[in-house]
Amino acid sequence: MRKMSGDSELGCTEHLFKVLVIGDHKVGKSSFVKRYVRNQFYEELKTSIGVDFSMKVIDWDAHTRVRLQLWDIAGQERVRGLNRVYFRGSSGAFVVYDLTNGSSLDGALNWKRELDCQVMLKNGHPIPAVLLANKCDETKVSRRNASLLEKLCQEKGFTGCFQTSAKENINVDEAAKFLVKHILQINEESMKEEEQKIHLKPQTNTNSVCC
Amino acid sequence: MESHSEQSTECPATSDNSDCQRVDQYGFEKSDFNYESYEELMSDYLAVVTRRSKKWSKLLQGTGKMEKNLKVKRYVRKGIPCEHRTEIWMAFSGAQDQLERNPGYYQALLKTEQHDPKIEEVIHADMHRTFPDNIQFRHSSQSCLQKALFNVLLAYGHHNKDVGYCQGMNFIAGYLLIITKDEEKSFWLMVALIGRILPDYYTQTMLGLKVDQEVLGELVKSKVPAVWQTMNQHDVMWTLVVSRWFICLYVDVLPVETVLRIWDCLFYEGSKILFRVALTLIRHNQNLISQAKSLPEICEGFKQITRGEYVEDCHSFMQKIFMEPGGLSTATITKLRKMCRNNITSESQ
Numbered sequence: 001m002r003k004m005s006g007d008s009e010l011g012c013t014e015h016l017f018k019v020l021v022i023g024d025h026k027v028g029k030s031s032f033v034k035r036y037v038r039n040q041f042y043e044e045l046k047t048s049i050g051v052d053f054s055m056k057v058i059d060w061d062a063h064t065r066v067r068l069q070l071w072d073i074a075g076q077e078r079v080r081g082l083n084r085v086y087f088r089g090s091s092g093a094f095v096v097y098d099l100t101n102g103s104s105l106d107g108a109l110n111w112k113r114e115l116d117c118q119v120m121l122k123n124g125h126p127i128p129a130v131l132l133a134n135k136c137d138e139t140k141v142s143r144r145n146a147s148l149l150e151k152l153c154q155e156k157g158f159t160g161c162f163q164t165s166a167k168e169n170i171n172v173d174e175a176a177k178f179l180v181k182h183i184l185q186i187n188e189e190s191m192k193e194e195e196q197k198i199h200l201k202p203q204t205n206t207n208s209v210c211c
Numbered sequence: 212m213e214s215h216s217e218q219s220t221e222c223p224a225t226s227d228n229s230d231c232q233r234v235d236q237y238g239f240e241k242s243d244f245n246y247e248s249y250e251e252l253m254s255d256y257l258a259v260v261t262r263r264s265k266k267w268s269k270l271l272q273g274t275g276k277m278e279k280n281l282k283v284k285r286y287v288r289k290g291i292p293c294e295h296r297t298e299i300w301m302a303f304s305g306a307q308d309q310l311e312r313n314p315g316y317y318q319a320l321l322k323t324e325q326h327d328p329k330i331e332e333v334i335h336a337d338m339h340r341t342f343p344d345n346i347q348f349r350h351s352s353q354s355c356l357q358k359a360l361f362n363v364l365l366a367y368g369h370h371n372k373d374v375g376y377c378q379g380m381n382f383i384a385g386y387l388l389i390i391t392k393d394e395e396k397s398f399w400l401m402v403a404l405i406g407r408i409l410p411d412y413y414t415q416t417m418l419g420l421k422v423d424q425e426v427l428g429e430l431v432k433s434k435v436p437a438v439w440q441t442m443n444q445h446d447v448m449w450t451l452v453v454s455r456w457f458i459c460l461y462v463d464v465l466p467v468e469t470v471l472r473i474w475d476c477l478f479y480e481g482s483k484i485l486f487r488v489a490l491t492l493i494r495h496n497q498n499l500i501s502q503a504k505s506l507p508e509i510c511e512g513f514k515q516i517t518r519g520e521y522v523e524d525c526h527s528f529m530q531k532i533f534m535e536p537g538g539l540s541t542a543t544i545t546k547l548r549k550m551c552r553n554n555i556t557s558e559s560q
Binding site for chain 2 (some may be wrong): 025026046079
């Protein structure tokens, strides 16, 4: 069940995408998800163990509905071995780090590498991943650092990067919209490719499936 | 054996419900708390607890050293009153022996000059995230348990370097502190649990945990085939739905009182009880789970079955775990563990 696209009677397309939320422990993954899905923030959340699911339904435009299945994956290093199996079938990822904790950026880059090893698109490209520099309400990022971050983001193959704050609700929706836009684009491209393949092989028994 | 009479005032049997409407006797705040149904359940349970309490007092009268026998086993399964919980857990898990044989060991671990800064950091990160819903773990609380929690986890991390600190252990140590109110005893109970009672759940590879998740899968396959089929059909791995159950030993999964009753048996009988609980939950709710049409529905189902009256009513739940899954011999578990361990290690090679 990777992604489900189907036309309903009204000509509205529904998509189901699995999106991972990964990163070191305590960078704010669960808080990001809670803010995005329920627009809530808790100062102190419990340590996440294992994986948590949330669903967000987005009416993207008049013809498109997107169901995002968010997989919030616990961050401690040793449980990663357990978690790796969750990666497969995902269409995109948020890779989160904590702006106030430098080592969590290295952690995020490790997570990205691991992600690219575990999942890829049909054409072998990495799945879209957005880097979230979370807790931006707690620290100021200088212009120079911001441009360094942009550069790093490109180098490491992230689709984009956002400074976010789940606490103050900064850039949460924006980052999500950005990721969904890219997932939809890729989805459309791959559908076109599939169609072309079918056109290239007109002799295949596409007509045999009739009602 | 020491007496713990000071704890009796905190028992459900004697706590004054009128001034703790939103906080239970362990300090947990109850959100979406239905006081009436809780009251009803508790007044029934209170009668049970009082009866058990009398029986236990009689049993413990004049005994020197507690020995395992069928009568005590039956008593443990029917619930240890909380005024005796610490002492019984300590006695039957071997923690008391260890404590007596190693005086000052716990304190020495804490005094070590070189604490591994990495362990300290990860433990520290989880301090505020252990029980934010428990008033005893708040900074504002007079006798805040956070420092004690930190100490127990740090000492354990030094005691067992292969394990160090693994997330989930914070919840376990937290419960131990709530019950024993004693750092050193909590430490030795951790040692008993992680070192002897459970297989290697918390080591770097978490192999024992992976094995037990698969063992549960095998047990479900033979005892609740409908659920096993559903899981298979939707390609859901067991770790996805039960890792929290095993890592946290049902803390924060099942209601507090139910967890404590499970732990009574865990300390006395060993880790087999964890399978009994899981199998009972799954078997009792097999229709709900096998009706699920997708992976998220299955996951939601597995969350749903850990809530509600069936698990709140801890006394009858504990009776059911020994009936509902049917026979479950230690030999079966040992055999399955061996088989699953072989499968996992050969897969990863």
